[in-house]
Amino acid sequence: MGEGQHEVTFGDGAHIVTNLLVGADGAWSKTKPLLSDAAPEYTGMSLVETYLYDSDARFLATAKVVGSGALFALQPGKGIQAHREVNATLHTYVMLTKSQSWFASIDFNDRAGAAACIAQQFACWSPNLTALITESDTELVWRTLFTLQVEHSWNRVPGVTLIGDAAHLSIPNGEGANLALYDGAELAIASRSDHLETALHEYELAMFQRSAREAAEGNEMH
Ligand SMILES: Cc1cc2nc3c(=O)[nH]c(=O)nc-3n(C[C@H](O)[C@H](O)[C@H](O)COP(=O)(O)OP(=O)(O)OC[C@H]3O[C@@H](n4cnc5c(N)ncnc54)[C@H](O)[C@@H]3O)c2cc1C
Known part of the structure:
Protein backbone atom coordinates (compact mmCIF):
# COMPACT_ATOMS: atom_id res chain seq x y z
CA MET A 1 0.00 0.00 0.00
CA GLY A 2 1.10 3.55 -0.69
CA GLU A 3 2.08 6.20 1.85
CA GLY A 4 -0.93 7.21 3.93
CA GLN A 5 -3.13 4.39 2.71
CA HIS A 6 -4.90 2.02 5.10
CA GLU A 7 -6.72 -1.23 4.55
CA VAL A 8 -9.96 -1.82 6.47
CA THR A 9 -11.50 -5.27 6.89
CA PHE A 10 -15.20 -5.32 7.82
CA GLY A 11 -17.07 -7.94 9.79
CA ASP A 12 -18.50 -9.47 6.63
CA GLY A 13 -14.99 -9.97 5.24
CA ALA A 14 -15.12 -7.06 2.78
CA HIS A 15 -11.92 -5.00 2.38
CA ILE A 16 -11.29 -1.44 1.31
CA VAL A 17 -8.12 0.58 0.90
CA THR A 18 -8.57 4.24 1.80
CA ASN A 19 -6.49 7.42 1.61
CA LEU A 20 -8.26 8.79 4.69
CA GLU A 41 -8.59 4.53 32.39
CA TYR A 42 -11.40 4.04 34.88
CA THR A 43 -12.20 7.30 36.68
CA GLY A 44 -13.10 5.53 39.90
CA MET A 45 -16.70 6.52 39.35
CA SER A 46 -19.67 4.94 37.56
CA LEU A 47 -23.22 5.98 36.85
CA VAL A 48 -26.35 3.89 37.22
CA GLU A 49 -29.16 4.89 34.90
CA THR A 50 -32.88 4.67 35.75
CA TYR A 51 -36.19 5.92 34.32
CA LEU A 52 -39.50 6.73 36.00
CA TYR A 53 -42.36 7.08 33.52
CA ASP A 54 -45.48 9.23 33.86
CA SER A 55 -44.13 10.71 37.08
CA ASP A 56 -46.72 13.48 37.51
CA ALA A 57 -49.43 10.86 37.88
CA ARG A 58 -47.40 8.18 39.68
CA PHE A 59 -44.64 9.89 41.67
CA LEU A 60 -45.77 13.48 42.11
CA ALA A 61 -43.53 14.30 45.11
CA THR A 62 -40.46 13.07 43.24
CA ALA A 63 -41.55 14.87 40.07
CA LYS A 64 -41.84 18.10 42.07
CA VAL A 65 -38.35 17.68 43.55
CA VAL A 66 -36.83 17.20 40.10
CA GLY A 67 -38.85 20.16 38.81
CA SER A 68 -39.20 21.26 35.21
CA GLY A 69 -35.50 21.03 34.33
CA ALA A 70 -32.66 19.18 36.02
CA LEU A 71 -31.84 18.24 39.60
CA PHE A 72 -28.34 17.79 40.99
CA ALA A 73 -28.23 16.35 44.53
CA LEU A 74 -24.55 15.87 45.31
CA GLN A 75 -22.20 15.07 48.14
CA PRO A 76 -18.57 13.98 47.93
CA GLY A 77 -18.35 10.54 46.32
CA LYS A 78 -22.01 10.21 45.42
CA GLY A 79 -24.92 12.00 43.87
CA ILE A 80 -28.19 11.84 42.03
CA GLN A 81 -28.63 13.73 38.77
CA ALA A 82 -32.11 13.67 37.28
CA HIS A 83 -33.86 15.56 34.53
CA ARG A 84 -37.35 15.71 33.15
CA GLU A 85 -38.05 14.45 29.64
CA VAL A 86 -41.24 14.31 27.56
CA ASN A 87 -44.38 12.69 29.03
CA ALA A 88 -43.18 13.43 32.57
CA THR A 89 -40.37 10.87 32.31
CA LEU A 90 -37.69 11.31 34.96
CA HIS A 91 -34.30 10.17 33.64
CA THR A 92 -31.69 9.66 36.35
CA TYR A 93 -27.97 9.05 36.63
CA VAL A 94 -26.94 7.89 40.09
CA MET A 95 -23.24 8.63 40.60
CA LEU A 96 -21.09 6.54 42.90
CA THR A 97 -17.35 6.52 43.50
CA LYS A 98 -16.84 2.77 43.73
CA SER A 99 -14.53 0.22 42.16
CA GLN A 100 -15.58 -1.70 39.08
CA SER A 101 -15.50 -4.89 41.15
CA TRP A 102 -18.02 -3.38 43.58
CA PHE A 103 -20.44 -2.71 40.72
CA ALA A 104 -19.68 -6.07 39.10
CA SER A 105 -20.81 -7.84 42.26
CA ILE A 106 -24.35 -6.46 41.80
CA ASP A 107 -26.80 -8.55 39.75
CA PHE A 108 -28.26 -5.86 37.51
CA ASN A 109 -30.65 -8.45 36.00
CA ASP A 110 -32.41 -8.46 39.36
CA ARG A 111 -33.99 -5.01 39.20
CA ALA A 112 -35.35 -4.88 42.76
CA GLY A 113 -32.19 -6.31 44.30
CA ALA A 114 -29.91 -3.99 42.33
CA ALA A 115 -32.11 -0.99 43.19
CA ALA A 116 -32.04 -1.88 46.89
CA CYS A 117 -28.25 -2.20 46.82
CA ILE A 118 -27.75 1.17 45.07
CA ALA A 119 -30.40 2.90 47.22
CA GLN A 120 -28.63 1.60 50.34
CA GLN A 121 -25.80 4.02 49.48
CA PHE A 122 -28.32 6.85 49.97
CA ALA A 123 -29.90 5.46 53.14
CA CYS A 124 -30.33 8.82 54.89
CA TRP A 125 -31.56 10.67 51.82
CA SER A 126 -35.15 11.74 51.23
CA PRO A 127 -37.40 8.95 49.92
CA ASN A 128 -38.54 11.41 47.26
CA LEU A 129 -35.00 11.20 45.87
CA THR A 130 -34.33 7.51 46.44
CA ALA A 131 -37.61 6.73 44.62
CA LEU A 132 -35.65 7.64 41.47
CA ILE A 133 -33.71 4.43 42.15
CA THR A 134 -36.16 2.08 43.87
CA GLU A 135 -39.14 2.80 41.58
CA SER A 136 -37.29 2.55 38.27
CA ASP A 137 -39.52 1.37 35.42
CA THR A 138 -36.50 -0.02 33.59
CA GLU A 139 -33.61 -2.30 34.46
CA LEU A 140 -30.86 -0.34 36.18
CA VAL A 141 -27.96 0.11 33.78
CA TRP A 142 -24.37 0.38 35.04
CA ARG A 143 -22.36 2.87 32.98
CA THR A 144 -18.65 2.96 33.74
CA LEU A 145 -16.81 6.25 33.28
CA PHE A 146 -13.45 5.90 31.54
CA THR A 147 -11.29 8.75 30.25
C1 LIG B 1 -23.31 7.81 31.06
C2 LIG B 1 -22.97 8.82 30.01
C3 LIG B 1 -23.77 9.93 29.84
C4 LIG B 1 -23.48 10.88 28.87
N1 LIG B 1 -24.28 11.98 28.74
C5 LIG B 1 -24.01 12.87 27.77
C6 LIG B 1 -24.87 14.00 27.58
O1 LIG B 1 -25.86 14.20 28.28
N2 LIG B 1 -24.55 14.88 26.58
C7 LIG B 1 -23.46 14.69 25.78
O2 LIG B 1 -23.20 15.50 24.88
N3 LIG B 1 -22.64 13.64 25.93
C8 LIG B 1 -22.90 12.73 26.90
N4 LIG B 1 -22.08 11.66 27.06
C9 LIG B 1 -20.91 11.53 26.18
C10 LIG B 1 -21.36 11.10 24.79
O3 LIG B 1 -22.14 9.91 24.90
C11 LIG B 1 -20.12 10.82 23.92
O4 LIG B 1 -19.18 11.87 24.04
C12 LIG B 1 -20.54 10.68 22.46
O5 LIG B 1 -21.45 9.60 22.33
C13 LIG B 1 -19.30 10.44 21.58
O6 LIG B 1 -19.73 10.15 20.29
P1 LIG B 1 -18.83 9.26 19.35
O7 LIG B 1 -19.59 9.18 18.06
O8 LIG B 1 -17.44 9.76 19.32
O9 LIG B 1 -18.75 7.83 20.05
P2 LIG B 1 -19.93 6.77 20.30
O10 LIG B 1 -21.21 7.45 20.59
O11 LIG B 1 -19.38 5.80 21.30
O12 LIG B 1 -20.08 6.06 18.89
C14 LIG B 1 -19.09 5.17 18.39
C15 LIG B 1 -19.79 4.14 17.55
O13 LIG B 1 -18.81 3.33 16.91
C16 LIG B 1 -19.25 1.99 16.94
N5 LIG B 1 -18.08 1.11 16.81
C17 LIG B 1 -17.07 0.93 17.70
N6 LIG B 1 -16.17 0.05 17.23
C18 LIG B 1 -16.62 -0.33 16.00
C19 LIG B 1 -16.13 -1.21 15.01
N7 LIG B 1 -14.97 -1.89 15.17
N8 LIG B 1 -16.84 -1.37 13.89
C20 LIG B 1 -17.99 -0.68 13.71
N9 LIG B 1 -18.51 0.17 14.61
C21 LIG B 1 -17.84 0.35 15.73
C22 LIG B 1 -19.95 1.87 18.29
O14 LIG B 1 -20.83 0.78 18.30
C23 LIG B 1 -20.67 3.20 18.38
O15 LIG B 1 -21.94 3.16 17.77
C24 LIG B 1 -22.35 10.70 28.03
C25 LIG B 1 -21.53 9.58 28.18
C26 LIG B 1 -21.84 8.64 29.18
C27 LIG B 1 -20.95 7.43 29.34
Whole structure:
Protein backbone atom coordinates (compact mmCIF):
# COMPACT_ATOMS: atom_id res chain seq x y z
CA MET A 1 0.00 0.00 0.00
CA GLY A 2 1.10 3.55 -0.69
CA GLU A 3 2.08 6.20 1.85
CA GLY A 4 -0.93 7.21 3.93
CA GLN A 5 -3.13 4.39 2.71
CA HIS A 6 -4.90 2.02 5.10
CA GLU A 7 -6.72 -1.23 4.55
CA VAL A 8 -9.96 -1.82 6.47
CA THR A 9 -11.50 -5.27 6.89
CA PHE A 10 -15.20 -5.32 7.82
CA GLY A 11 -17.07 -7.94 9.79
CA ASP A 12 -18.50 -9.47 6.63
CA GLY A 13 -14.99 -9.97 5.24
CA ALA A 14 -15.12 -7.06 2.78
CA HIS A 15 -11.92 -5.00 2.38
CA ILE A 16 -11.29 -1.44 1.31
CA VAL A 17 -8.12 0.58 0.90
CA THR A 18 -8.57 4.24 1.80
CA ASN A 19 -6.49 7.42 1.61
CA LEU A 20 -8.26 8.79 4.69
CA LEU A 21 -9.20 6.50 7.55
CA VAL A 22 -11.37 8.25 10.18
CA GLY A 23 -11.74 6.54 13.54
CA ALA A 24 -15.22 7.52 14.76
CA ASP A 25 -15.42 4.36 16.81
CA GLY A 26 -15.77 5.66 20.34
CA ALA A 27 -14.08 4.89 23.65
CA TRP A 28 -12.58 1.54 22.64
CA SER A 29 -11.49 2.68 19.19
CA LYS A 30 -9.66 0.11 17.10
CA THR A 31 -8.31 2.96 14.98
CA LYS A 32 -6.66 4.90 17.82
CA PRO A 33 -3.66 2.56 18.23
CA LEU A 34 -2.49 3.70 14.77
CA LEU A 35 -1.96 7.13 16.35
CA SER A 36 -1.57 6.79 20.10
CA ASP A 37 -0.74 4.22 22.78
CA ALA A 38 -3.03 5.92 25.31
CA ALA A 39 -5.63 3.60 26.83
CA PRO A 40 -8.83 4.68 28.60
CA GLU A 41 -8.59 4.53 32.39
CA TYR A 42 -11.40 4.04 34.88
CA THR A 43 -12.20 7.30 36.68
CA GLY A 44 -13.10 5.53 39.90
CA MET A 45 -16.70 6.52 39.35
CA SER A 46 -19.67 4.94 37.56
CA LEU A 47 -23.22 5.98 36.85
CA VAL A 48 -26.35 3.89 37.22
CA GLU A 49 -29.16 4.89 34.90
CA THR A 50 -32.88 4.67 35.75
CA TYR A 51 -36.19 5.92 34.32
CA LEU A 52 -39.50 6.73 36.00
CA TYR A 53 -42.36 7.08 33.52
CA ASP A 54 -45.48 9.23 33.86
CA SER A 55 -44.13 10.71 37.08
CA ASP A 56 -46.72 13.48 37.51
CA ALA A 57 -49.43 10.86 37.88
CA ARG A 58 -47.40 8.18 39.68
CA PHE A 59 -44.64 9.89 41.67
CA LEU A 60 -45.77 13.48 42.11
CA ALA A 61 -43.53 14.30 45.11
CA THR A 62 -40.46 13.07 43.24
CA ALA A 63 -41.55 14.87 40.07
CA LYS A 64 -41.84 18.10 42.07
CA VAL A 65 -38.35 17.68 43.55
CA VAL A 66 -36.83 17.20 40.10
CA GLY A 67 -38.85 20.16 38.81
CA SER A 68 -39.20 21.26 35.21
CA GLY A 69 -35.50 21.03 34.33
CA ALA A 70 -32.66 19.18 36.02
CA LEU A 71 -31.84 18.24 39.60
CA PHE A 72 -28.34 17.79 40.99
CA ALA A 73 -28.23 16.35 44.53
CA LEU A 74 -24.55 15.87 45.31
CA GLN A 75 -22.20 15.07 48.14
CA PRO A 76 -18.57 13.98 47.93
CA GLY A 77 -18.35 10.54 46.32
CA LYS A 78 -22.01 10.21 45.42
CA GLY A 79 -24.92 12.00 43.87
CA ILE A 80 -28.19 11.84 42.03
CA GLN A 81 -28.63 13.73 38.77
CA ALA A 82 -32.11 13.67 37.28
CA HIS A 83 -33.86 15.56 34.53
CA ARG A 84 -37.35 15.71 33.15
CA GLU A 85 -38.05 14.45 29.64
CA VAL A 86 -41.24 14.31 27.56
CA ASN A 87 -44.38 12.69 29.03
CA ALA A 88 -43.18 13.43 32.57
CA THR A 89 -40.37 10.87 32.31
CA LEU A 90 -37.69 11.31 34.96
CA HIS A 91 -34.30 10.17 33.64
CA THR A 92 -31.69 9.66 36.35
CA TYR A 93 -27.97 9.05 36.63
CA VAL A 94 -26.94 7.89 40.09
CA MET A 95 -23.24 8.63 40.60
CA LEU A 96 -21.09 6.54 42.90
CA THR A 97 -17.35 6.52 43.50
CA LYS A 98 -16.84 2.77 43.73
CA SER A 99 -14.53 0.22 42.16
CA GLN A 100 -15.58 -1.70 39.08
CA SER A 101 -15.50 -4.89 41.15
CA TRP A 102 -18.02 -3.38 43.58
CA PHE A 103 -20.44 -2.71 40.72
CA ALA A 104 -19.68 -6.07 39.10
CA SER A 105 -20.81 -7.84 42.26
CA ILE A 106 -24.35 -6.46 41.80
CA ASP A 107 -26.80 -8.55 39.75
CA PHE A 108 -28.26 -5.86 37.51
CA ASN A 109 -30.65 -8.45 36.00
CA ASP A 110 -32.41 -8.46 39.36
CA ARG A 111 -33.99 -5.01 39.20
CA ALA A 112 -35.35 -4.88 42.76
CA GLY A 113 -32.19 -6.31 44.30
CA ALA A 114 -29.91 -3.99 42.33
CA ALA A 115 -32.11 -0.99 43.19
CA ALA A 116 -32.04 -1.88 46.89
CA CYS A 117 -28.25 -2.20 46.82
CA ILE A 118 -27.75 1.17 45.07
CA ALA A 119 -30.40 2.90 47.22
CA GLN A 120 -28.63 1.60 50.34
CA GLN A 121 -25.80 4.02 49.48
CA PHE A 122 -28.32 6.85 49.97
CA ALA A 123 -29.90 5.46 53.14
CA CYS A 124 -30.33 8.82 54.89
CA TRP A 125 -31.56 10.67 51.82
CA SER A 126 -35.15 11.74 51.23
CA PRO A 127 -37.40 8.95 49.92
CA ASN A 128 -38.54 11.41 47.26
CA LEU A 129 -35.00 11.20 45.87
CA THR A 130 -34.33 7.51 46.44
CA ALA A 131 -37.61 6.73 44.62
CA LEU A 132 -35.65 7.64 41.47
CA ILE A 133 -33.71 4.43 42.15
CA THR A 134 -36.16 2.08 43.87
CA GLU A 135 -39.14 2.80 41.58
CA SER A 136 -37.29 2.55 38.27
CA ASP A 137 -39.52 1.37 35.42
CA THR A 138 -36.50 -0.02 33.59
CA GLU A 139 -33.61 -2.30 34.46
CA LEU A 140 -30.86 -0.34 36.18
CA VAL A 141 -27.96 0.11 33.78
CA TRP A 142 -24.37 0.38 35.04
CA ARG A 143 -22.36 2.87 32.98
CA THR A 144 -18.65 2.96 33.74
CA LEU A 145 -16.81 6.25 33.28
CA PHE A 146 -13.45 5.90 31.54
CA THR A 147 -11.29 8.75 30.25
CA LEU A 148 -8.18 9.44 28.25
CA GLN A 149 -5.78 12.02 29.68
CA VAL A 150 -7.04 15.61 29.43
CA GLU A 151 -4.45 16.67 26.85
CA HIS A 152 -4.49 13.51 24.77
CA SER A 153 -2.74 14.16 21.44
CA TRP A 154 -0.49 12.45 18.92
CA ASN A 155 1.97 13.22 16.17
CA ARG A 156 0.57 13.31 12.67
CA VAL A 157 0.37 9.95 10.91
CA PRO A 158 -0.47 10.23 7.19
CA GLY A 159 -3.93 9.13 6.09
CA VAL A 160 -5.58 8.57 9.45
CA THR A 161 -7.26 10.65 12.14
CA LEU A 162 -9.91 10.43 14.87
CA ILE A 163 -13.07 12.23 15.91
CA GLY A 164 -15.20 12.20 19.05
CA ASP A 165 -14.63 9.91 22.01
CA ALA A 166 -11.99 7.93 20.09
CA ALA A 167 -9.86 11.09 20.20
CA HIS A 168 -10.85 12.64 23.51
CA LEU A 169 -12.86 10.38 25.81
CA SER A 170 -13.71 12.52 28.86
CA ILE A 171 -15.91 12.65 31.92
CA PRO A 172 -19.36 13.63 30.61
CA ASN A 173 -19.97 17.37 30.97
CA GLY A 174 -22.82 17.61 28.49
CA GLU A 175 -20.54 18.45 25.55
CA GLY A 176 -19.33 15.02 24.38
CA ALA A 177 -21.88 14.63 21.60
CA ASN A 178 -21.45 18.26 20.54
CA LEU A 179 -17.69 17.83 20.34
CA ALA A 180 -18.02 14.68 18.23
CA LEU A 181 -20.36 16.48 15.81
CA TYR A 182 -18.10 19.54 15.72
CA ASP A 183 -15.06 17.36 14.97
CA GLY A 184 -16.96 15.67 12.16
CA ALA A 185 -17.95 19.00 10.59
CA GLU A 186 -14.41 20.40 10.83
CA LEU A 187 -12.94 17.21 9.43
CA ALA A 188 -15.39 17.23 6.51
CA ILE A 189 -14.11 20.70 5.60
CA ALA A 190 -10.45 19.67 6.03
CA SER A 191 -10.92 16.55 3.89
CA ARG A 192 -11.84 18.70 0.88
CA SER A 193 -8.52 20.52 0.94
CA ASP A 194 -6.05 20.19 -1.94
CA HIS A 195 -3.38 19.89 0.77
CA LEU A 196 -4.92 17.08 2.79
CA GLU A 197 -2.09 16.39 5.23
CA THR A 198 -1.68 20.08 6.11
CA ALA A 199 -5.45 20.42 6.58
CA LEU A 200 -5.57 17.31 8.78
CA HIS A 201 -2.69 18.65 10.88
CA GLU A 202 -4.56 21.91 11.42
CA TYR A 203 -7.78 20.02 12.17
CA GLU A 204 -6.00 17.96 14.83
CA LEU A 205 -4.26 20.92 16.49
CA ALA A 206 -7.56 22.79 16.87
CA MET A 207 -9.34 19.61 18.02
CA PHE A 208 -6.69 18.90 20.69
CA GLN A 209 -7.16 22.38 22.18
CA ARG A 210 -10.95 22.31 21.99
CA SER A 211 -11.29 18.90 23.61
CA ALA A 212 -8.67 19.55 26.31
CA ARG A 213 -10.65 22.62 27.41
CA GLU A 214 -13.83 20.59 27.76
CA ALA A 215 -12.10 17.64 29.45
CA ALA A 216 -10.56 19.97 32.03
CA GLU A 217 -13.96 21.53 32.66
CA GLY A 218 -15.53 18.09 33.05
CA ASN A 219 -12.90 17.07 35.58
CA GLU A 220 -13.43 20.26 37.55
CA MET A 221 -17.19 19.81 37.48
CA HIS A 222 -16.93 16.26 38.80
C1 LIG B 1 -23.31 7.81 31.06
C2 LIG B 1 -22.97 8.82 30.01
C3 LIG B 1 -23.77 9.93 29.84
C4 LIG B 1 -23.48 10.88 28.87
N1 LIG B 1 -24.28 11.98 28.74
C5 LIG B 1 -24.01 12.87 27.77
C6 LIG B 1 -24.87 14.00 27.58
O1 LIG B 1 -25.86 14.20 28.28
N2 LIG B 1 -24.55 14.88 26.58
C7 LIG B 1 -23.46 14.69 25.78
O2 LIG B 1 -23.20 15.50 24.88
N3 LIG B 1 -22.64 13.64 25.93
C8 LIG B 1 -22.90 12.73 26.90
N4 LIG B 1 -22.08 11.66 27.06
C9 LIG B 1 -20.91 11.53 26.18
C10 LIG B 1 -21.36 11.10 24.79
O3 LIG B 1 -22.14 9.91 24.90
C11 LIG B 1 -20.12 10.82 23.92
O4 LIG B 1 -19.18 11.87 24.04
C12 LIG B 1 -20.54 10.68 22.46
O5 LIG B 1 -21.45 9.60 22.33
C13 LIG B 1 -19.30 10.44 21.58
O6 LIG B 1 -19.73 10.15 20.29
P1 LIG B 1 -18.83 9.26 19.35
O7 LIG B 1 -19.59 9.18 18.06
O8 LIG B 1 -17.44 9.76 19.32
O9 LIG B 1 -18.75 7.83 20.05
P2 LIG B 1 -19.93 6.77 20.30
O10 LIG B 1 -21.21 7.45 20.59
O11 LIG B 1 -19.38 5.80 21.30
O12 LIG B 1 -20.08 6.06 18.89
C14 LIG B 1 -19.09 5.17 18.39
C15 LIG B 1 -19.79 4.14 17.55
O13 LIG B 1 -18.81 3.33 16.91
C16 LIG B 1 -19.25 1.99 16.94
N5 LIG B 1 -18.08 1.11 16.81
C17 LIG B 1 -17.07 0.93 17.70
N6 LIG B 1 -16.17 0.05 17.23
C18 LIG B 1 -16.62 -0.33 16.00
C19 LIG B 1 -16.13 -1.21 15.01
N7 LIG B 1 -14.97 -1.89 15.17
N8 LIG B 1 -16.84 -1.37 13.89
C20 LIG B 1 -17.99 -0.68 13.71
N9 LIG B 1 -18.51 0.17 14.61
C21 LIG B 1 -17.84 0.35 15.73
C22 LIG B 1 -19.95 1.87 18.29
O14 LIG B 1 -20.83 0.78 18.30
C23 LIG B 1 -20.67 3.20 18.38
O15 LIG B 1 -21.94 3.16 17.77
C24 LIG B 1 -22.35 10.70 28.03
C25 LIG B 1 -21.53 9.58 28.18
C26 LIG B 1 -21.84 8.64 29.18
C27 LIG B 1 -20.95 7.43 29.34
